[in-house]
Amino acid sequence: MIHYSCDRCKRVLSEDDLRYVVKMEIHVATDAVEMDELDDDRDQLLEIHEILERLDDSETAELADEIYQRRRHDLCADCFRKFVKNPVGAETAPVQLDFSKN
Numbered sequence: 598m599i600h601y602s603c604d605r606c607k608r609v610l611s612e613d614d615l616r617y618v619v620k621m622e623i624h625v626a627t628d629a630v631e632m633d634e635l636d637d638d639r640d641q642l643l644e645i646h647e648i649l650e651r652l653d654d655s656e657t658a659e660l661a662d663e664i665y666q667r668r669r670h671d672l673c674a675d676c677f678r679k680f681v682k683n684p685v686g687a688e689t690a691p692v693q694l695d696f697s698k699n
């Protein structure tokens with residue numbers, strides 16, 4: 598039997614606990630896409646795969662991580678709620694704009 602634990606708070610999840618799966622695909626933005634934002638996603642991925650093919654020895658494995666990563670995380674219900682409020686892990690809460698001070 599597979600036991601899951603929350604990747605954020607490390608709590609072991611029982612079968613009765615709600616478990617959320619977060620899948621992330623992270624890749625560096627390429628110049629081609631910046632120049633033409635209407636480019637098809639598949640073209641961008643193809644370009645990334647071509648970059649990765651040129652980087653297949655161990656010395657460049659670290660660099661490859663900075664170009665393309667696919668991740669999967671298990672989260673408990675509490676951590677899921679915290680995650681969706683701040684998925685990029687911003688350090689501070691958004692600044693509340695207050696126009697009444699002037």
Ligand SMILES: [Zn+2]
Pocket residue numbers: 603604605606607608672673674675676677
């Ligand atoms: Zn958790």
